[in-house]
Amino acid sequence: MSGARDSRRVAYETLRAVHESDAYANLLLPRSIERAGLDTADAGLATELTYGTLRRQGTYDAIIAIAAERPAAEIDPAVLDALRLGVHQLLSTRVASHAAVNESVELARAAVGRGPAGFVNAVLRRVSRDNPGEWMTRVAEGARSGDERLGLVFSHPVWVVRAFRRALAAEGRADELEALLMADNAAPRVTMAALPGLAEIPEDARRTPFSPLGFRVGGGDPDATIRASGGRLRVQDEGSQLAALALSRATPIRDGERWLDLCAGPGGKTAVLAAEALAHGARLEANEISPARAGLVRQALEAVPLEVPVSEQDGRMRADEAPGTYDRILVDAPCTGLGALRRRPEARWRKSPADLPELTQLQGELLTAAIGALRPGGIVAYITCSPHLGETAGVVAEVRREWGEAVEAIDARAVIAAVADAELDLPAQTDGSDRAQLWPHRHNTDAMSISLLRRV
Template identity: 50%
Template structure:
């Protein structure tokens, strides 16, 4: 659900007060309120009525923002750990999730609002104070928390985790912010901007370059440019948790009994409202996993598309005659687990490769519920495997590193980390990995090129370059392949590639191109 449209009314108490601090710290490292200039502001409540301790849910949200900004951490990994650490119940966990994710999604817009209300450049603020302010602004402008509760609880959080000194600054700034709603603030911020992308960047909390990139991506994949607003809105909506029961291994009964709904796009999937999924034994055991439906669809399509008429030769089979599959960039293991389960059902084997050792360990963990005879994990650079294992696989999946512009709704901090330069940096790697995947495929074998980004620089341009550069592959109809494994028609195909969209399919914006390796004789003739 979009934080702008709804939110908890959680919280109580009034706002704290104090004068603008100088940054002095006591023996415990907390800032004290000493000195400063200007007239002192007082709380609406007497000191004995103000909250003095941090609300646990807000504390969890603060810890998530600090980990993201200080340690470059991923919010979706940090949040569950902090929820468990503080023993939050389902209601408080939901509030913490909405607060942390909302503050991260809307960070750019909230920082622009704060810049109008802080008497110094934001870069000069203590980073922890800035994170507290972002949480306060989201409660005031993006949730239904009463203003007095947002002020009081944010000031209490500041006192508890940073010190008494900065609480007066936090109180004063948030009081100024509370004087207008989000629409009024964004109208003020966009009034002088002539460029539509710059206005959308404020209205929809995306960097302007991403707004332009998404508009370009829509057109490149055969959609209308004016869909960009619906796409940006979808990025800002809290996504439903997607579950998958690994084929032949997992069952969804616990999830469905707990209120999850069967998925309407792919077999063996379910949609959950969230909460502590670890309470289900199937999730703890890994037989039921959290995985976006878009990822499920593209992996199933690669596993299901028919091989060449003659089929791959003996080089693409193991010692027991089993088909060999390769996941070239397997970490952290979501698609590998699904592919491994599908391979086990069909008597095939999967080699899951990952370059980083710690991510290779995650792949092993993800594959653990799958029969051991069906998979093997290899640690190494995927670009080398095309030469080392040339022509040895019937099916190859190259889910290449990308900007992740298609998963911004699930990774709210990513939009503020990426830069246009990432596209140029990733392009050569993406092309090299696709070449390696094609080299590793046997004649008649299938290669799936996948990105979690719709940007043409990472999708259609890479595919077009491969077709110009190589004469040993043909492009298959990826849209038809997705429809063949989906429970209903998707309409995701365009010029034989396929692109899923959050605002159309309620999935991450996954891209899929399918290639078939041509027999040597065909290659020589061409």
């Protein structure tokens, strides 16, 4: 298979799997592209169509509702995905209008038959008569509040818009909200890491501005670079690199230290810690409750010549079994993932405020258990790929209240700045905490929250 038509079909089938089966586009799409035999250009088109449609889904649904004169939720899901794909091509790409309409109609016809295909044709032709600016004006005018307007225009659920505003306001930067929402809808550049002590950044690469491990290469598939290095060069967001290094470089490493990565899957940060442990004579252990993700951790560690045992337990139990044992523990806690919406756009439509109570309870219990597993003077890094204050500042504040004077904060912003050896725009938190918050619009990273605590 090859060609733009096959790219559209791969994108459509991925959208259907995301919405029907809760599939993850970042896992499914590469396999679908490979099975379809798409060349580089067609693979790029399939990727843009899939991710672009998912990122802008909220806006497109509002446009479809206007053009179809019925709520998007009342449209057959298979038809709706064909419409979303068509609207994305019409309003956000250079695809010719007739191709966007005709190919979307064919996708709908193949999926659900001739009758619904006629409906798709009518709606997309209605959309094609006006330009993107006119449609955005109509969408904004239909909003019932300022937050709903932002949500519709920038394709984010209203509760996420409000959570982002509160997180930015905690730094005195609420005026950056629109820039953040825009950044979430932009395709992230591929960032790579050279495992410390095991690989050098290629001479023809461009170093990233903050992580000493990070670099970017020209266009093309990074897989060849990864394979040639034996996995010692790998794709990894710069924020994830900094999060792992914040733990390993917060204080000088003593020979023989014991480290634990408590929630290690899928293993990117584990590999960085393993390389750091190898270079400084430390021992690392990893834990991941999910067997499948534990398998990914073991794969991630194959490039590091260090024996790292990987257990498969509930992190709370794993830490409780080893009180006062470790010098450094990474708690990369399960979270809403709101900080990675550029790379996992479907997460914005899957999560809801109802998910937070269970998540924050788990996060607090994991952090509490990790502190209990530290020896006196040991450090825990509490990481979330989410800027939501409930998952970040709220969890840390509650755990610190429980531990009282037995725990003290380390200035994560100062540690990150020292690791980066560069000026980062990391404003102080208005609650007085020493948490570091990275942002897509400000640092071109995932919105990673990093807190460092020392057991006294």
